[in-house]
Amino acid sequence: MPEAGIFTKTQSAAEWSGARRKIAGGAGIPERDISRRETGKMGSVCFVILNYRTFREAAACARSVLDTQTYPDIRIVIVDNGSANGSAEKLREQFAGEERVHVIAAERNLGFAQGNNLGIRYVREHFSPEFIVVANSDILFSQRDYCEQLFRIYRDRPFAILGGDIVDATGTQHFNPVARERRYTLKYMRRQVLVSRAKAVAFSMIKSFHLSGLFLGRSGERTGGNQATREVEGKSVAADSRIEEELTGVLLHGCCLVFSQDFFREMDGFYEKTFLYAEEEILYYLALKKGLVTLYSPRVGCMHKEAVTTNTIRKDLCDAKIFYFSHITKSYRIFLKLMKEYER
Numbered sequence: 031m032p033e034a035g036i037f038t039k040t041q042s043a044a045e046w047s048g049a050r051r052k053i054a055g056g057a058g059i060p061e062r063d064i065s066r067r068e069t070g071k072m073g074s075v076c077f078v079i080l081n082y083r084t085f086r087e088a089a090a091c092a093r094s095v096l097d098t099q100t101y102p103d104i105r106i107v108i109v110d111n112g113s114a115n116g117s118a119e120k121l122r123e124q125f126a127g128e129e130r131v132h133v134i135a136a137e138r139n140l141g142f143a144q145g146n147n148l149g150i151r152y153v154r155e156h157f158s159p160e161f162i163v164v165a166n167s168d169i170l171f172s173q174r175d176y177c178e179q180l181f182r183i184y185r186d187r188p189f190a191i192l193g194g195d196i197v198d199a200t201g202t203q204h205f206n207p208v209a210r211e212r213r214y215t216l217k218y219m220r221r222q223v224l225v226s227r228a229k230a231v232a233f234s235m236i237k238s239f240h241l242s243g244l245f246l247g248r249s250g251e252r253t254g255g256n257q258a259t260r261e262v263e264g265k266s267v268a269a270d271s272r273i274e275e276e277l278t279g280v281l282l283h284g285c286c287l288v289f290s291q292d293f294f295r296e297m298d299g300f301y302e303k304t305f306l307y308a309e310e311e312i313l314y315y316l317a318l319k320k321g322l323v324t325l326y327s328p329r330v331g332c333m334h335k336e337a338v339t340t341n342t343i344r345k346d347l348c349d350a351k352i353f354y355f356s357h358i359t360k361s362y363r364i365f366l367k368l369m370k371e372y373e374r
Contacts, residue, residue, distance in 0.1 A: 073160035074103040075177040078149035085117035088167040101177035109149040112139035141305035150299045166285040168335040190293040190322035193282030194330035207280035207326040209261035219366045230355035237348045277326045284310030296320045308361035
């Protein structure tokens with residue numbers, strides 16, 4: 031976990047005493063002997079929104095929760111991940127006086143996993159929520175009973191990690207489930223490392239020899255989003271329709287995930303050794319190893335304006351490809367090392 035001293039809170043860093051201790055296996059977080067769900071009382075639902083240089087999108091995401099949710103007990107924690115562009119200050123100004131919104135900040139970019147875990151630790155220490163919804167800044171919520179449905183879904187099919195029907199801005203692409211079932215083996219992951227590394231090298235060569243226009247279209251510029259796909263029986267198929275049935279044991283998209291208290295009995299959050307990409311794959315792998323239930327349900331949903339953060343930083347398509355494949359190669363190498371600990 032990050033060392034104490036890199037966090038600041040909207041009001042005062044001193045007010046967050048929990049930032050000065052590591053959370054391991056739930057240490058330092060009060061345990062409830064009986065879950066509020068078991069006593070018939072519903073607790074709070076907390077939203078963690080990770081921001082990196084996209085404060086307008088993060089604000090819109092938070093505002094979509096505030097404007098639509100009918101559930102009375104919600105909290106929103108926006109984590110500014112070392113943006114260094116005034117994002118934290120602008121977010122604080124925008125939500126000044128809104129007691130349900132808390133803005134915390136890291137002094138440097140911690141990456142996806144550690145940045146989200148910073149927010150997860152904060153809400154667990156302050157609000158003891160029944161569910162934590164971890165969302166990218168480019169997510170928008172419009173379903174008014176989203177929070178109430180979480181309790182209903184859990185009552186019917188207890189889960190550790192939940193993913194809903196996530197659609198793109200056109201409403202025609204459906205990002206969940208990413209795969210109905212994926213078997214991770216050492217052979218599979220070694221191949222993933224080699225393929226992603228080869229693609230990073232290939233796009234670097236395309237850029238070096240100014241061949242972007244030939245391989246990527248006019249000027250190598252972005253012309254739109256990618257066609258969403260999902261994996262079914264090892265084959266990639268178009269994700270242009272909503273899956274209507276609830277499915278367990280599935281790989282879920284990392285842009286919006288819901289964690290129940292079941293999850294935190296075994297894990298504290300995302301695996302922190304990666305910086306960017308493959309977080310949901312590692313999460314899925316570890317969940318299977320620990321016997322945790324991952325569930326897709328079309329009863330909840332949201333909209334995803336895909337890759338806003340990456341597009342903000344890398345406007346050239348070739349640069350974006352180099353960025354993506356370079357980082358995911360690093361993450362896959364870390365994933366492979368982790369797998370070796372379990373697959374001995």
